[in-house]
Ligand SMILES: NC(=O)C1=CN([C@@H]2O[C@H](COP(=O)(O)OP(=O)(O)OC[C@H]3O[C@@H](n4cnc5c(N)ncnc54)[C@H](OP(=O)(O)O)[C@@H]3O)[C@@H](O)[C@H]2O)[C@@H](O)CC1
């Protein structure tokens with residue numbers, strides 16, 4: 167698992183290390199790690215010229231020392247100082263080290279045009295404008311210099327792309343768009359959350375000796391090696407019931423395919439049994455497409471309600487189906503609530519509950535529960551709105567998107583963030599497949615946070631494999647689940 171720590175936690179760990187180590191040691195370690203990565207990228211790209219954009223804080227200090235080390239290694243280095251106060255505004259010892267090693271220095275406020283021209287020459291640009299002390303957004307002089315970076319330069323953000331909120335919550339303002347971020351000690355939330363993740367590029371973590379063992383994660387991301395540890399693998403004593411029976415209330419006379427996709431995904435991902443409850447047309451389709459599914463009510467370990475379900479559907483059969491969904495919500499069993507099922511949720515449940523909305527559905531849910539927001543609001547601040555829904559409903563919320571976010575109802579709990587899928591997965595029915603996988607995991611006994619994030623990971627990897635870089639249909643994602651899970655389970659994490 168990748169874990170990101172909040173700025174406050176990193177500062178606290180840094181304070182402990184600073185008290186124990188000789189002065190300047192942490193910064194030296196950071197600069198050496200940074201310079202090592204930069205030198206490797208320059209070698210890979212046959213680059214010669216390094217431009218270091220340097221701000222007023224310690225982030226600029228790291229960058230100045232790294233520039234000095236890169237000069238020592240034989241690269242041509244230009245240091246561009248951003249503070250209005252020029253030389254006096256930056257880390258003095260770092261500047262001395264860079265100059266002694268042979269870096270040339272340009273003070274941006276003295277000659278903005280010369281500074282921009284120098285920036286344009288960099289094969290590799292170090293963004294040392296601000297790090298974890300930065301406020302969101304780039305000030306105009308910094309933005310002008312960032313604009314001057316050549317399109318083919320390799321941009322390395324030092325610790326965090328300047329302009330991002332390091333804690334990943336405030337989406338406002340422009341940021342440096344890095345090809346790579348070299349961060350110190352531990353990832354920061356901005357690296358794993360939208361919109362910061364896209365501006366982070368490849369993430370490289372440098373160990374600078376901070377003691378982070380007891381630091382709680384603000385953001386977590388499951389990786390491929392976590393699947394074997396979490397996935398419910400049957401043992402010799404298992405039977406189909408002990409593995410978990412999933413009740414699926416999905417589909418209707420309007421949206422028939424959702425039922426087939428959700429049931430198929432549950433079966434393909436290894437459920438013990440599915441009991442499907444639907445109206446006549448989707449029932450016929452499920453019988454045909456998934457002969458393994460058992461039609462009708464019975465004892466289950468968890469419910470999935472909602473894919474393709476129309477809460478306003480007329481007729482006795484639809485009314486009976488909706489009643490099963492309502493009974494599931496009123497039960498003490500774990501429930502995954504997706505799509506149309508979200509409209510049926512009228513109050514908090516005591517049993518484990520996982521809501522799986524996309525941004526539009528989350529906006530609708532929050533608005534119905536008394537916090538009117540738009541889809542655009544949710545897309546702008548996904549974590550904030552997912553947390554708000556989790557707090558209000560007492561459920562775990564999985565918010566679908568290019569990065570899928572999963573949060574539990576406790577406000578201090580970590581955010582799980584998964585970004586495993588290609589954009590080809592943005593296709594009708596893909597959410598129904600995800601719902602089937604999540605349901606299977608809940609029926610097998612996983613807690614909602616693990617079930618949601620593990621399903622998002624496996625769904626994303628299956629989509630990637632089924633796509634192979636080209637178009638994708640949801641049926642193909644469901645079809646890729648079995649081999650994806652098999653291969654992930656075969657990985658040896660040691
Ligand atoms: N933590 C660790 O373990 C270690 C940390 N280390 C390093 O220290 C870094 C943190 O250094 P830091 O605390 O000095 O803050 P930093 O990021 O340089 O920014 C503060 C300065 O930026 C300015 N400023 C703010 N916003 C701005 C904006 N939008 N646009 C422009 N300017 C802006 C602000 O000036 P002000 O606006 O307040 O006048 C202030 O001067 C960290 O990221 C890592 O690289 C390593 O050395 C070793 C281990």
Ligand SMILES: Nc1ncnc2c1ncn2[C@@H]1O[C@H](COP(=O)(O)OP(=O)(O)O)[C@@H](O)[C@H]1O
Pocket residue numbers: 505524566567568569570587588589590591592593594595596597598599600625
């Ligand atoms: N740009 C994207 N990149 C990767 N995955 C995406 C992107 N957009 C959506 N997805 C994923 O595709 C699925 C779409 O689900 P959803 O919108 O519920 O579709 P449907 O309701 O038609 O089944 C979700 O798993 C979501 O995380």
